[in-house]
Amino acid sequence: MNALREHAEQQYAEELSKLAKVDTKTRPPRWQLSPWAVATYLLGGKLDDGFVVSPKYIGNRRVIEIAIATLATDRALLLLGVPGTAKTWVAEHLAAAIAGDSTLLVQGTAGTSEESVRYGWNYARLLAEGPSRKALVASPLMRAMQEGKIARVEELTRIPADVQDSLITILSEKTLPIPELGEEVQAVKGFNVIATANNRDRGVNELSSALKRRFNTVVLPLPDSIEEEVSIVQQRVESLGRALELPAEPPALEEIRRIVTVFRELRSGATADGKTKVKSPTGTLSTAEAISVVNNGLSLAAHFGDGTMRAADVASGLIGAVVKDPIQDRVVWQEYLETVVKERDGWKDLYRACKNHD
Numbered sequence: 001m002n003a004l005r006e007h008a009e010q011q012y013a014e015e016l017s018k019l020a021k022v023d024t025k026t027r028p029p030r031w032q033l034s035p036w037a038v039a040t041y042l043l044g045g046k047l048d049d050g051f052v053v054s055p056k057y058i059g060n061r062r063v064i065e066i067a068i069a070t071l072a073t074d075r076a077l078l079l080l081g082v083p084g085t086a087k088t089w090v091a092e093h094l095a096a097a098i099a100g101d102s103t104l105l106v107q108g109t110a111g112t113s114e115e116s117v118r119y120g121w122n123y124a125r126l127l128a129e130g131p132s133r134k135a136l137v138a139s140p141l142m143r144a145m146q147e148g149k150i151a152r153v154e155e156l157t158r159i160p161a162d163v164q165d166s167l168i169t170i171l172s173e174k175t176l177p178i179p180e181l182g183e184e185v186q187a188v189k190g191f192n193v194i195a196t197a198n199n200r201d202r203g204v205n206e207l208s209s210a211l212k213r214r215f216n217t218v219v220l221p222l223p224d225s226i227e228e229e230v231s232i233v234q235q236r237v238e239s240l241g242r243a244l245e246l247p248a249e250p251p252a253l254e255e256i257r258r259i260v261t262v263f264r265e266l267r268s269g270a271t272a273d274g275k276t277k278v279k280s281p282t283g284t285l286s287t288a289e290a291i292s293v294v295n296n297g298l299s300l301a302a303h304f305g306d307g308t309m310r311a312a313d314v315a316s317g318l319i320g321a322v323v324k325d326p327i328q329d330r331v332v333w334q335e336y337l338e339t340v341v342k343e344r345d346g347w348k349d350l351y352r353a354c355k356n357h358d
């Protein structure tokens, strides 16, 4: 396999098959693993024979257990949270572990049509042969219903309200009528839906209350502590580095800690010791963005430096993440740089590297 990005069920095929082997607990109909094994796949753990399952989600165990338990009922799962809290990531891994297939995906946008939620037609065939099952093009949702798998709907609230409504019958009646053929597709056991939505997008297209009632909502929180966030960034960077075959050293923990500190202080509006107030920039400064700042820094260090990531390698990425609005955010950043970064013990190199970028 030489895909730039493998699907979760391909990348973690070994972990999934090991788990399936030792898993003696009850599996809901058509699930590849029991809820316990799905949770172990997501949160990581050590099997009795010593095999180590890597953690995919780092955070509150209960959140993941509730998500999995929901999928074993007839209610769908809505993962809600601010950008970069691993909603898409968790949805993909849940689908991979439960159905062995994370590819049945509808990407929600303002242009998502009813066809992409229900079904469309192969027009050449439709014209030549008239409406038939063969001329019908199933949506990922329809295929999930037929095969008893998990369908994913990304960015549900970006989908226009009338298109969202076509999900209601699917979720409540578990059937998808095809009036043109006088038929319907009935969902097979094992079918369910995981949707994600960003609570910063609220107001784009609010979920109708009829649709909301079909979902159990699980909120993915921002990491509580700096330790937790540092360890998320570190683990994700390590596995991304492996996948991208970056020749760099293992990520410098101290540099990661500084980046996460800057992100958290700017996000929360105060320094970690609570003594100095700082202004927050317009961007979200999510954990996901911290991961990419570190990743870019490592790539610079590996290809143009000596392999050790230093302040100069992370400065441009850091400024790029903070300064999204060229005027407003620049003021916020300058103030933070002069009042916090400049004065902090051991941060002179970072101050100088950032100054060099202006």
Ligand SMILES: Nc1ncnc2c1ncn2[C@@H]1O[C@H](COP(=O)(O)OP(=O)(O)OP(=O)(O)O)[C@@H](O)[C@H]1O
Pocket (backbone or CB within 6 Å): 056, 057, 058, 059, 081, 082, 083, 084, 085, 086, 087, 088, 089, 090, 196, 197, 198, 232, 236, 287, 288, 291
């Ligand atoms: N708690 C966490 N545990 C593990 N990885 C995390 C965590 N939080 C963020 N990440 C990482 O952040 C990256 C981005 O996550 P993802 O794209 O799933 O975010 P999202 O919530 O869908 O954001 P958006 O609202 O922008 O779509 C992923 O690589 C993921 O591994």
Ligand SMILES: [Mg+2]
Pocket (backbone or CB within 6 Å): 087, 088, 089, 196
């Ligand atoms: Mg997402």
